Amino acid sequence: MVIGVGDTHLFQPMSKTESSVNEAMKSRFADGINTEMYQQGWRRLWLAFDGNKKIVGHIDIRAHAENHTTHRVLLGMGVDRSVRKQGSAS
Numbered sequence: 001m002v003i004g005v006g007d008t009h010l011f012q013p014m015s016k017t018e019s020s021v022n023e024a025m026k027s028r029f030a031d032g033i034n035t036e037m038y039q040q041g042w043r044r045l046w047l048a049f050d051g052n053k054k055i056v057g058h059i060d061i062r063a064h065a066e067n068h069t070t071h072r073v074l075l076g077m078g079v080d081r082s083v084r085k086q087g088s089a090s
Helices: 023-033
Strands: 043-049 055-063 073-079
Touching: 023 043
Parallel strands: none
Antiparallel strands: 043 055, 055 073
16 A cells, blocks of 8 residues: 555555546446446446535446456445545444
């Protein structure tokens, strides 16, 4: 794990200016969410919202591209810095 500023951890190996979501990536994400589970390219997404309906966290899973790894998923997750270390309310 790489340590960022203070005790803030960096999970993505690029700066904020380099980190962006281009149209191709947006399209792949939307297509994956609309793809049936276990079909090539599927993806699922869960979002966490604050009291103002602002997205403050996410978890997403997606299939591996290789057919022999259908029993595995890739996991992505993130929590907005403003709500870290506060626990979660169910």
